[in-house]
């Protein structure tokens with residue numbers, strides 16, 4: 525049985541009189557202890573999907589439709605109260621700048637204890653303290669971090685504190701949104717390795733959001749490739765990244781963004797993301813696709829099964845050669 529089922533999720537931002545269709549018809553299912561990488565260029569809707577499915581986006585700025593079934597419950601239908609009980613304890617999130625949420629004037633250990641106390645109001649002082657110290661150790665931080673202030677820590681240490689915080693209650697699902705993107709290559713590599721070890725140790729299911737396909741290749745077993753708000757190809761990493769079916773995935777693999785930051789333009793794919801306030805009639809990728817035909821420009825391709833739990837949304841699946849070379 526899957527732990528998380530994303531079914532026909534649409535997320536639309538309302539900006540003045542304009543609607544921005546940031547996520548359209550997202551579908552994905554994740555089994556326990558899977559590691560799913562959601563990959564795509566900046567602006568493709570990855571964070572919107574993650575925040576939206578966890579109900580972290582204000583209803584004042586956007587509308588969400590569809591179903592997000594977590595452990596048998598539709599997160600989009602839970603009351604705020606029920607949702608509060610699940611966040612942190614069953615599902616937790618680490619963002620690129622999670623540490624910005626910490627106060628600069630309080631010590632790290634104390635702030636972690638405060639978080640613990642909110643969800644375990646009856647825990648003893650000693651229990652809280654030992655859990656926090658244990659979690660700092662789990663993410664390979666020296667014990668002095670407990671009494672440090674946030675500004676005394678390096679970027680890598682700060683992200684480790686964020687990860688320690690996210691694991692305080694042994695959640696089932698951990699979502700990491702560009703959690704290592706801002707770090708130098710060596711630190712990023714170390715933390716990615718640690719995250720994978722933690723996944724084993726805590727029997728975590730993980731969703732990893734990144735613009736960097738090499739991060740997915742090295743840390744995930746499943747992948748969803750997003751472009752302009754749509755999932756264009758989903759499946760096992762060993763299939764999708766080895767024999768990509770969708771021309772966009774093929775282009776993404778050719779361009780391999782560097783570790784140093786987001787690329788504005790993919791080398792393999794000339795052009796830029798379309799305006800998301802205009803709903804295209806055809807395939808969202810058609811304007812940049814070397815194989816696009818009239819059919820691609822006028823009718824929307826839906827995800828077709830192309831293998832074991834492997835789907836791609838492309839009209840030209842039969843005619844597109846592997847790697848597009």
Ligand SMILES: Nc1ncnc2c1ncn2[C@@H]1O[C@H](COP(=O)(O)OP(=O)(O)O)[C@@H](O)[C@H]1O
Nearest residue numbers: 537539544546565566567568569570571572800
């Ligand atoms: N608060 C917001 N209001 C309006 N549009 C937004 C908002 N946040 C993001 N967007 C738009 O939604 C699209 C997807 O953004 P995002 O989910 O951040 O992409 P990614 O995480 O893949 O870089 C972008 O076009 C972005 O400009």
Ligand SMILES: [Mg+2]
Nearest residue numbers: 570571572702
């Ligand atoms: Mg993002």
